[in-house]
Amino acid sequence: MAWQNNPQPPPPPVPPQQPAAAPSRAKGCLSSLVSLGVVIALGFGASQLFKDDDTGTSSSSTGATDSAGDQKSRSWEKGDCGGPDPEKGSDSYTMFDCDESGATFKALEIMDGSIMPESIQCPAGTDLIIEVSISYGGSDAAGGIPTETVCGRNLSDDHPGDAGAGGGQLVEGDCVDNQAQEIACSGAGGTDYKVLGLVKKKGECPAGTIEPMELMFAIGRPYDVICGGKA
Structure with a gap:
């Protein structure tokens, strides 16, 4: 039995940039669309995939990527708040002042964008x-070049990102x-495991590990083995 990360869809082709449309501070020199994409339940690292070596069949996790809407003019900063864009729906996000009624999360950290989600x-x-990305041409097409990543924490008491x-x-x-898919520890049973470590090699797992789950290679992921202990 082998485990592997949920395969990510191939990144969209990057449209060629025309020299005449090079970024400029002058108005009218660049027509661009800045868009946001949210990964529901943070499928980047939490979602896993089990594959049967004999049949080749697989069952994927619940992680999904949704398109999103326009960002306000400036870049995101740590401490900024945001929420669903009222003009584009719940899958689109925009900035709000933290005391505005539309704010639902605060940025814990702003990281570089990457075409390798892992x-x-x-x-x-x-x-x-x-994920914040920019698409040249001013169209509403999904995709684009990743520019930065917003790590958000809910302003409500609902925190699925907390350990367990x-x-x-x-x-x-x-x-x-x-099957190496994340579950709530409150619902764990006899065939489930608690994550004691996330390491590169099985030999690096800590004491108490009863099931070192070796994952298939994923570019950029900082670990290849889930060290499973008694849940």
Whole structure:
């Protein structure tokens, strides 16, 4: 039995930039669309995939990537708040002042954008990851060039990214089932495991590990083995 990360869809082709449309501070020189993409339940690191070596069949996790809407003119900064864009729906996000009624999360950290989602590791307590990308041409087409990543924590008391809560990126203290998919520790049973470590090699797992789950290679992911202990 082997485990592997949920395969990510191939990145969209990057449209060629025309020399005449090079970025400029002057108005009218660049027509661009800045868009946000949120990964529901933070499928980047938390979602795993089990594959049967004999049949080649697989069952994927619940992680999904949704398109999103326009960002306000400036870049995101740590401490900024945001929420669903009222003009574009719940899958689109925009900035709000933290005391505005539309604000639902605060940025714990702002990280570089990446075409390799597995390489993005947000801080502990991150409930959602929002990818900011820019598409040249001013169209509403999905995709674009990743520019930055917003690691957000809910302003409400609902924090699926906390260790053991069943969501967020996989961290020590979370629980997984026997297919290496994250579950809430409160619902763990006899065939489930608690994450004691996330390491590169099985030999690096800490004492108490009863099931070192070797994952298939994923570019940028900082670990290849989930050290499973008694849940």
